[in-house]
Amino acid sequence: MQQAVEDYDALGTICNSTEGGPIRRNPAGNVARPMVQRLPEPQDVALCLEVGLFDTPPFFSNSADSFRNTVEGYSNPSGKYDPAVRSLHNLAHLFLNGTGGQTHLSPNDPIFVLLHTFTDAVFDEWLRRHNPDNSTYPLENAPIGHNRQYNMVPFWPPVTNNEMFVTAPENLGYSYEVQWPSRALHVTEIITIAIVAALILVAVIFAGTSCVVYAKRQDELHQPLLTDRHLTYSDDYDSIPAPSQSDV
Numbered sequence: 001m002q003q004a005v006e007d008y009d010a011l012g013t014i015c016n017s018t019e020g021g022p023i024r025r026n027p028a029g030n031v032a033r034p035m036v037q038r039l040p041e042p043q044d045v046a047l048c049l050e051v052g053l054f055d056t057p058p059f060f061s062n063s064a065d066s067f068r069n070t071v072e073g074y075s076n077p078s079g080k081y082d083p084a085v086r087s088l089h090n091l092a093h094l095f096l097n098g099t100g101g102q103t104h105l106s107p108n109d110p111i112f113v114l115l116h117t118f119t120d121a122v123f124d125e126w127l128r129r130h131n132p133d134n135s136t137y138p139l140e141n142a143p144i145g146h147n148r149q150y151n152m153v154p155f156w157p158p159v160t161n162n163e164m165f166v167t168a169p170e171n172l173g174y175s176y177e178v179q180w181p182s183r184a185l186h187v188t189e190i191i192t193i194a195i196v197a198a199l200i201l202v203a204v205i206f207a208g209t210s211c212v213v214y215a216k217r218q219d220e221l222h223q224p225l226l227t228d229r230h231l232t233y234s235d236d237y238d239s240i241p242a243p244s245q246s247d248v
């Protein structure tokens with residue numbers, strides 16, 4: 001019995017790495033690092049979902065234009081790599097600025113489950129939008145366990161990355177309910193739309209004016225030389241005495 005209690009205590013010590021204190025959170029409180037004083041925005045998610053390649057060499061935290069590295073949060077949300085940037089998943093961790101911001105402790109904060117479930121949902125949406133085939137995932141040179149034919153540790157029975165990188169509703173038996181934000185238009189897109197709209201407006205005005213002018217010209221061309229008024233004599237014409245020579 002004593003042994004069981006000691007084992008239980010030991011397990012508690014191993015599992016509860018926040019022993020001696022509560023879960024710590026100090027959201028947005030990292031004054032030394034202003035960049036992590038904010039949470040990711042819906043626009044960041046929208047941009048990240050547009051990064052077309054799953055991953056790029058060196059398949060690491062310095063990969064550029066890599067969806068994997070972008071959703072993880074080591075590049076800016078549109079995929080441009082910048083070592084100073086933290087975004088999306090990483091930014092949410094660092095924003096918590098406490099237990100949830102340290103890699104060896106963060107699963108102790110219940111927010112971890114929400115954050116990682118949402119990150120999975122972003123991946124699921126990316127899979128749905130881009131419908132990649134297996135060759136998209138690195139065959140070699142990714143960190144250990146991350147090449148496409150490698151088993152995902154520690155799942156049992158063994159399952160490869162290839163087998164798990166599939167859309168959830170069709171293959172895994174569950175789905176996420178998320179309203180995905182649409183991407184805001186770029187300035188260049190707004191300018192292009194404005195120019196096209198202006199050109200269409202000018203074309204419509206030109207076509208309308210041309211039609212009116214053409215119709216008027218046609219009207220004028222078909223104008224009878226004598227109008228109805230002059231074609232008939234008035235009814236009392238016959239009773240009008242013909243002017244005699246002396247009247248003239």
Ligand SMILES: O=C(O)c1cc2cc(O)c(O)cc2[nH]1
Pocket residue numbers: 086090091093094100101102103104105106107
């Ligand atoms: O510095 C980072 O980018 C960073 C911190 C942190 C903490 C954590 O628990 C994670 O799972 C990721 C992570 N990234």
